[in-house]
Amino acid sequence: MKIGEINKLRVLRKTDLGYMLEKNKQSVFLHNNETKHQTLITGTEVDAFLYYDFKNRLAATLYQPLVTVNKTALLKVVGVNKGLGVFVDIGINKDLLVSADDLPKSFSSWPQVDDKLFVRLEVKTRLLGKPLKPQELKESTTPIGTGEKLNGYIVEVNNFGANVFTDEARLVFVHHTQMRKRYRLGQRVEVNIIRVSEHTINGSFILQKEAMISLDAAMILKYLKANQKMSLTSDSSPEEIRAVFPMSKKAFKRALGNLYKNDEVKFENNFTIYTGDKDEEKIS
Numbered sequence: 679m680k681i682g683e684i685n686k687l688r689v690l691r692k693t694d695l696g697y698m699l700e701k702n703k704q705s706v707f708l709h710n711n712e713t714k715h716q717t718l719i720t721g722t723e724v725d726a727f728l729y730y731d732f733k734n735r736l737a738a739t740l741y742q743p744l745v746t747v748n749k750t751a752l753l754k755v756v757g758v759n760k761g762l763g764v765f766v767d768i769g770i771n772k773d774l775l776v777s778a779d780d781l782p783k784s785f786s787s788w789p790q791v792d793d794k795l796f797v798r799l800e801v802k803t804r805l806l807g808k809p810l811k812p813q814e815l816k817e818s819t820t821p822i823g824t825g826e827k828l829n830g831y832i833v834e835v836n837n838f839g840a841n842v843f844t845d846e847a848r849l850v851f852v853h854h855t856q857m858r859k860r861y862r863l864g865q866r867v868e869v870n871i872i873r874v875s876e877h878t879i880n881g882s883f884i885l886q887k888e889a890m891i892s893l894d895a896a897m898i899l900k901y902l903k904a905n906q907k908m909s910l911t912s913d914s915s916p917e918e919i920r921a922v923f924p925m926s927k928k929a930f931k932r933a934l935g936n937l938y939k940n941d942e943v944k945f946e947n948n949f950t951i952y953t954g955d956k957d958e959e960k961i962s
Contacts, residue, residue, distance in 0.1 A: 679704050681728045681736065682747040682801045689718045699726060699738055711771065712739035729772065730804045744769040750798045750810060752831070755789045755864060764789050766797060766807055774799070776807040782863055787835045789864030794831050796843065809833070809863065818847035822879055826871045835863055842869050848879060856882035858893075858924050894925050894933035899942060902952035911950050 679685050679701050687699035687706070696709040697718050706728060708718075718724060726738040727746070745751040745768050756773055757765035763781055765773040776795060781788050789795060796810040812834050822828070830844035839853040840861050850869050861867065861883070869881035885893070901922070902908060910919060912934055916927040923930060934950065937943045944951050 679706065679728055680747070681730075682799050682805055684725050684727050684742070684746060685738075686723050687726050687738065689720050689722050689724060691720055692718075699724065706736055706738045708738040708740070712737070712741065714740045716740065727770065729770065731772065734804055739770050741770045745774070745797055745799050745807070747799050747801060750796060750814075752794050753797050753807070755791055755793045755795065758788065758791060760785060764795075766795060768807075774805060774807045776809060780806075780808055782835055786860060787862045789862060793862065793864030793866070795864045796831070796833060812841045812843070812849055815843050815849060816847065817849055820846040820848060822846065822848050822871055822874055824871055824874055827868055828871065828881075829866070829868050832861055832863055832865045832867060835861055842867060842881060844869070850879045850881040852881045852883055855926075856880075856884055858884060892936075894923070894929050895936045895942075897923060897925075898930075898933055899937060899952075902943065902950070905952075907949045907951040909949060911945060911948060913948075 679687070685701060687701050690698040690700040690705060696707060696713070698705050699708050708726060724740060726740055727743050728736060728738055731737040744753060753766035753768060753774070755764050756767045759765070761778070763776050763778040765775055768774045774797070776797065795807070796815060797807040798810055798814070800806045800808050810833065815833065828844040828846060828848070828850065830842045830850070832840050833843045834841040837854070839851060839857065842850045842852060844850060850871065852869060856872070867883065869883060871879060872882050873880040908922070910922060910930070912931045914927070919925065919927050919930045925933070934943070942953060944953050
């Protein structure tokens, strides 16, 4: 019998709580709750998935799992436990643990409930889910062009950026400079394709310039409303700007110019000063 796989097993006998199944003189218990409401006949064969139950005992189910040792799958996160990891739904009555050891070091980068992970099944003293690494994903040859907007799931996050596996089964790398916020493993995202080469597709999470100016300006305005003024101006260095706002100097200058144009700020003695309570809807 192969744990983590679907086995063809013979019905050995009926018990009070279920059935005993057998193969090559090895037996395993099938609870009535795992029979899919079927009445089994002694001596017939069934296709059963073998797993470890809640008490870590070998058990069988006639429900077909979404993932097996030989089959990977995209699975929904149904629970998060900071000490253990995350749990994914595999289509049977017991959820599968993806260990914290196989998740990002930063908890803020962990998947949340309803996010999805590409997972393979590993058998140890219990069944564990292992997130697929980008190089383990099977890519298609679907043509992708610069300027396209694609949807997909984040399959890797690190200090360099993030990898997205799109619905077209293409892997897209997003450098950290093309992000304006933190993203997490398993998150559903839309990515803008900015470069396509023979071996790499590069993307961006940053919106078009006009929309981004509005968002950046709103971010600066929120800061100014709380602090009334700031020492950052259009002459500040990229490092000084990055220490306060997640944007480049170019983006900062565009947003600041937008606020100045709308009479939201003024500049005095190397300070940017908030000029009053005006409707943020003026920002465009």
